[in-house]
Amino acid sequence: MENFRKLAYESLKVEPVQFSENSENDYVLATYYKNESNVIGDGTLKYVIINIAEEKVIKKGSLPQGNIKWISDYEVEIFSPPGIPKDQTETADDYKTIYNVKNGTTTNKKGAAN
DSSP: OHHHHHHHHHHHHHHHHHEEEEESSSSEEEEEOOOOSSOTOOOOOEEEEEEEETTTEEEEEEEEEEEEEEEEEEEEEOOOOOOOOOOOOOOOEEEEGEEEEEOOOOEEESBOOO
């Protein structure tokens, strides 16, 4: 078994985990989705991002009703919606952040740095 897989299982403490490497194959996004209520879209997504060469977890979290995906070689988009939106002018982009796996920076989808 590849070492990053073992590291992902140990970090998330669950199986099965889905793996998605970036286009350069030097980082991997490991995810696990659990829905205890059986209501579609009501589950929690656990994730971990691993630097494959260093065998190191660089980011870990969970997203109730959210998702995470690669959007470029070194960036993931994290969607973390609230239970109840603050007002009707908000869009899905208000709850999306972009995380750069190389430098560890996070920016708001709308462009404001966090």
